[in-house]
Amino acid sequence: MTHAEDHHGQLKNDLRKWVEQNSDTGLDWFLDEGPVEALPEAPVVPEVPIAPEAPVIPVTPESQTTPEVPANPELQKAAKPQPPQPAPPIKDPEFQRQCDHFVEATFGLMGRQAPHQVVPDPLLEKHGGDPRRALKELRDEVLPCVQCKLAETRTQVVFGAGSAHAKVMFIGEAPGRDEDLQGQPFVGASGQLLTKIISAIGFEREHIFIGNILKCRPPANRDPLPVEVKACEPFLKRQLAIIQPSIICCLGRVAAQTLLNTEDGLGKLRESVHFYEGIPVMATYHPAALLRNPAWKRDTWNDVRRLRALYDALEQRKS
Numbered sequence: 413m414t415h416a417e418d419h420h421g422q423l424k425n426d427l428r429k430w431v432e433q434n435s436d437t438g439l440d441w442f443l444d445e446g447p448v449e450a451l452p453e454a455p456v457v458p459e460v461p462i463a464p465e466a467p468v469i470p471v472t473p474e475s476q477t478t479p480e481v482p483a484n485p486e487l488q489k490a491a492k493p494q495p496p497q498p499a500p501p502i503k504d505p506e507f508q509r510q511c512d513h514f515v516e517a518t519f520g521l522m523g524r525q526a527p528h529q530v531v532p533d534p535l536l537e538k539h540g541g542d543p544r545r546a547l548k549e550l551r552d553e554v555l556p557c558v559q560c561k562l563a564e565t566r567t568q569v570v571f572g573a574g575s576a577h578a579k580v581m582f583i584g585e586a587p588g589r590d591e592d593l594q595g596q597p598f599v600g601a602s603g604q605l606l607t608k609i610i611s612a613i614g615f616e617r618e619h620i621f622i623g624n625i626l627k628c629r630p631p632a633n634r635d636p637l638p639v640e641v642k643a644c645e646p647f648l649k650r651q652l653a654i655i656q657p658s659i660i661c662c663l664g665r666v667a668a669q670t671l672l673n674t675e676d677g678l679g680k681l682r683e684s685v686h687f688y689e690g691i692p693v694m695a696t697y698h699p700a701a702l703l704r705n706p707a708w709k710r711d712t713w714n715d716v717r718r719l720r721a722l723y724d725a726l727e728q729r730k731s
């Protein structure tokens with residue numbers, strides 16, 4: 413056998429193994445080359461613009477002021493997002509069993525938590541229970557913040573974005589370079605991947621809220637310092653107290669370790685549900701990490717399907 417034939421045989425073997433390993437996945441976000449199996453039918457929803465395309469100009473906190481939210485109750489009602497698309501079907505019975513077990517175990521743990529530990533933020537009461545107006549006022553409070561040294565190096569505060577009525581809140585560790593320049597969370601390639609991930613489980617950006625533990629970018633994207641987390645965490649707690657999500661999903665090791673105050677690795681934290689102020693917390697890979705290491709997309713896909721199963725079970729329990 414020639415060297416070329418040997419090399420060709422090795423490539424075929426690798427390809428066969430790859431197809432076998434990925435045979436039960438069905439998402440275009442999982443494989444940039446295209447889906448392995450047909451995607452579930454879903455109506456085409458126009459892409460939600462993630463960030464303005466205009467040249468980025470550093471802005472002052474005053475120019476970032478959130479536009480006034482109308483108080484009209486009809487408009488408030490209309491602002492609530494439509495229910496998400498149905499969850500994609502799970503074809504693997506073993507994974508279905510795992511999802512069922514995860515939901516059952518989570519409900520068991522929730523039963524042992526003190527319910528509704530999140531005390532509604534005073535701004536909610538001030539605005540008649542309207543989370544949009546409360547979130548707007550909180551945002552206007554946060555934008556000029558100088559409570560830690562990151563205020564000296566940031567371009568913009570990144571408050572977070574999404575629905576004030578969100579049932580699922582995704583939390584990253586801190587803004588990166590693009591986010592710092594644009595004042596928006598999860599923009600650029602990792603933001604687009606996050607949008608694909610959530611739409612793969614039937615959500616649009618309007619169904620979720622995306623934020624970070626730190627609202628300002630640490631220089632050179634270093635990990636947050638404890639003193640910075642201590643200064644900024646109250647803002648996250650207030651966002652949670654206003655939005656009152658049913659589930660939190662931490663994106664990446666640093667976000668999960670910081671929020672849960674643990675040194676456990678992401679692999680361990682992904683295995684089970686945790687709690688923050690009584691809210692179930694799941695952890696998965698940061699989209700930027702998936703871009704660097706596509707082999708983690710499969711685990712992420714399983715994580716977000718478990719998240720969707722828990723979301724559906726919680727919604728069913730409420731109705």
Ligand code: SF4
Pocket residue numbers: 554557558559560561562563569626627628640643644
């Ligand atoms: S990171 Fe948080 S606490 Fe520090 S300046 Fe920014 S908003 Fe304020």
